[in-house]
Amino acid sequence: GTADAAGLAKAHIDEDFLLIYGDLVVSPDIIKKVIHSHEEEEPTATMAVTRVEDPGQYGIVNLDDSYITDIIEKPSPSEAPTNLANAGIYVLSPEIFEKIEQTPASQREEREITDSLQLLINDKKSILAVQVPSRGWLDVGRPWDLLEANRRILNGMEPRLDGEIEDGTHLIGGIVVAAGARIRSGAYLEGPVYIDKNSDIGPNCYIRPHTTIGKEVRVGNGCEIKNSIIMDKAHIGHLSYVGDSIIGADCNLGAGTTVANLRLDDKTVKMKVADEVLETGRRKLGVVLGDGVKTGINTLFMPGVKAGHNSWIGPNLVISRDVSPDSFLLLKQELAERGKKN
CATH class of the missing domain: 3.90.550.10 (Spore Coat Polysaccharide Biosynthesis Protein SpsA; Chain A)
Structure with missing residues (x-):
């Protein structure tokens, strides 16, 4: 204690x-x-x-x-x-x-x-x-408090561009690009945004305000990230969307992974913490992934879901509840094959 x-x-x-x-x-x-x-x-x-x-x-x-x-x-x-x-x-x-x-x-x-x-x-x-x-x-006692902490810290950040910024990028507002980081052509960064050492962003990505990207992170082509924390050595596969979320270290999100961060009924998002479902008070809240989570292509997370460390989530799954650590989720489906009629 x-x-x-x-x-x-x-x-x-x-x-x-x-x-x-x-x-x-x-x-x-x-x-x-x-x-x-x-x-x-x-x-x-x-x-x-x-x-x-x-x-x-x-x-x-x-x-x-x-x-x-x-x-x-x-x-x-x-x-x-x-x-x-x-x-x-x-x-x-x-x-x-x-x-x-x-x-x-x-x-x-x-x-x-x-x-x-x-x-x-x-x-x-x-x-x-x-x-x-x-x-x-x-x-900072609950998972979503990290997003508010991140927002406050980024709002007080001094801009600095020490990494490689390719031609054809657009940077707006307060942005830090640390030494060794690379922002590829076509990327659009809207601060405050922090990108740490040796991370590789783009091409053609949209990095929106209040996003922190850790060390040695790879963000693939055509991704959008908003108001999120991406921890060290994570990989966000091409054509993915991550909003209002926390992605743990060494996570690997397959191409087309999408995080839903807004309920259809526009009510505030709830999240389960220690076997209790809590009201977060947040209208927008995405996913919290532990370290080492992997997703297959076209995985969809519903608002307020958590996935435990080292869990694997197969392709084409809609995740609407929490995923246990060290588990492997796969979609079962039946395929029917028949000859074409003339």
Whole structure:
């Protein structure tokens, strides 16, 4: 758990220190604000908090003035004292290590840093809450949150063209083409777009805004990619469409693979996460593929589908449900052959 992870640093720390959860996208200004508030008020610990619409998804704090009196993990609507959520950014004193050692395991059989902080609160130690704006903070806890994180990061990106740009390409908006990457003739790139080292794009591709393409990716002729994350060494076969999707490393999409990202009834897309079907709140959401997924030609994915790592999906299949890792899906069909009538 988070407390165990923090406790590993004990031998290396003899002063107040910054701790940030690894699944956050946070602006530098927010981090500076938390540090400044801690230095100014000199509490035992400082926690960033932010207002959220659904307190039941977060650890919620109760306050006395600006100081935390209680931390309630994922409360029901009737139990939530506020809508101020733990933002996962702390400044802690070395006192926390003693409380980490005293922290019991949670229901998840993990030791949580919030439980260690609650022990400090129980000892009448001061835990300062610093409210930070949600626009500079994002909790990346669910698959589709990666697309929002990608959007925010690309919006703040500085354009740079270090790779090979062939004649006949069109580049519009903020675009990064890293060294060793190649954009072939006829490609149309509409930023913000990031293309990493040694990737090969085109010819005649349309790469639309908020697309990140990793290292050594091959995008074949006539493909369209929009608002997606394509991870290292993936191959998008010619004449494919990928929208609002996450494609894992080493995936190989056969020619004509199509991702549907919009429901026919125009309702928001749902996705299954840990055996629970969740409302994503997104009108457009495509597919999430684990590493090493392969598809045959003309595979069609319906909105909100996931395919587990190293799964193989045969040609001409319509995938309307999640695919298990290490599985092989094939289409069964019957062929009838007969002579031609005169």
